[in-house]
Amino acid sequence: MSGSDLRVVLVGWGAIGQRVAALLAERRPPRVVLAGVAVRDAGVVRPGWPAGAARVAGPDGLAALAPGLVVECAGRAAVMDWGRAALAAGADFAPASTSAFTDGALLADLAARATAAGRQVLIAPGALGGxxxxxxxxxxxxxxxxxxxxxxxxxxxxxxxxxxxxxxxxxxxxxxxxxxxxxxxxxxxxxxxxxxxxxxxxxxxxxxxxxxxxxxxxxxxxxxxxxxxxxxxxxxxxxxxxxxxxxxxSELTALALVRLIENRAAAVVL
Missing domain, CATH: 3.30.360.10 (Dihydrodipicolinate Reductase; domain 2)
Known part of the structure; x- marks a missing residue:
């Protein structure tokens, strides 16, 4: 893979994470590499695991994968630790569990860290259009x-x-x-x-x-x-x-994340 590839790490292997991985495998977007998936027990064998994706047991192991984008789909409790780890590792962070931002201080904290790192917190539209x-x-x-x-x-x-x-x-x-x-x-x-x-x-x-x-x-x-x-x-x-x-x-929640991922690597963005 070239140095211009977008290395993506998914946080969570639940229904949304599995669907996002399956859609990426099916669509094979250019310049997108699913570098890893974060799971609580990295030693457990999981059916349908994406080929070539490393298992990440915790935020401390994130930087070693050199991600360009970290996509959270593990639940609101994962947003703070994985968001901070993603930004510290030089990656953009896309949280699906946006209900975590009922805590306005958390969003402000991640925004400040993103500014300091020259990265972005990206919020997909989820199940909603418009x-x-x-x-x-x-x-x-x-x-x-x-x-x-x-x-x-x-x-x-x-x-x-x-x-x-x-x-x-x-x-x-x-x-x-x-x-x-x-x-x-x-x-x-x-x-x-x-x-x-x-x-x-x-x-x-x-x-x-x-x-x-x-x-x-x-x-x-x-x-x-x-x-x-x-x-x-x-x-x-x-x-x-x-x-x-x-x-x-909703199916659209996973599709919105796939669109976000593909747009980060695409030459033309819509």
Whole structure:
């Protein structure tokens, strides 16, 4: 491989990490090398492990792989340590677990480290489209942003939604949470990472409104975003297919990370 190749390290080998690795293996983007994957137990044999990828047991082993980009998809607890390690190793850092940034001090810390290292913290749009338009509109000023997340009851199983309603008994859509993006991302980290993406692109976690809906008639994971401001009004609606191995995550989340990776190595970026 040439010195111009982008060496990528994935943090996490769950549903999203495995899907990202599989898509990269299938697409074979030029100048992208999956150099390693960080896992808790590097000695465990894992089916489908990407050929040539080293096993990394902890942040201390990251620098030896000389990464250019570290992509986190292991959960919010991994963001701080792996983000700091990535930036210290001279790599850009792309966190998928954006709910970690309900702690504003963490984002500020990583931003300061990125500035000092001459690197970037890159935030993919996750399961949501139109983030580029929302971020552009925010530069002129936004008055209101509301984001509704609709998923089948099964996708909310194992979350705080179970304490707020009887998911199994629902016969019609139920909005079981309506609050700020900060509250949504804090209380529903596995299902509402995208809430923080919307907030960071627009008017911030305290002003962005999030509604979480369990709908027994939903076939997939839906997002409905409405924003108003000096630019005008935008309404964005998506119906995402969930990952086959994890109904709490959307296929588009993995695809957004793949796009981010490919763009870092591409000659033309869209």
């Amino acid at each position: 983030i580029d338009a929302l971020a552009a509109a925010a530069r002129l000023g936004l008055a209101e942003v509301r984001h509704e997340i609709v998923k089948p009851p099964a996708a909310w199983a194992g979350t705080a939604a179970e304490k707020l309603c009887d998911l199994a008994a629902l016969t019609a859509p139920l909005t079981f949470f309506d609050g700020t993006a900060a509250e949504a991302a804090r209380d529903f980290p596995q299902n509402a990472n995208v809430a923080m993406i919307t907030a960071l692109a627009g008017i911030g976690p305290a002003r962005t409104r999030i509604a979480l809906v369990a709908d027994p008639g939903a076939a997939g994971n839906a997002h409905r975003l409405r924003a108003t401001g000096d630019f005008g009004t935008m309404t964005i609606a998506l119906e995402n297919r969930p990952l086959a191995t994890n109904p709490k995550s």
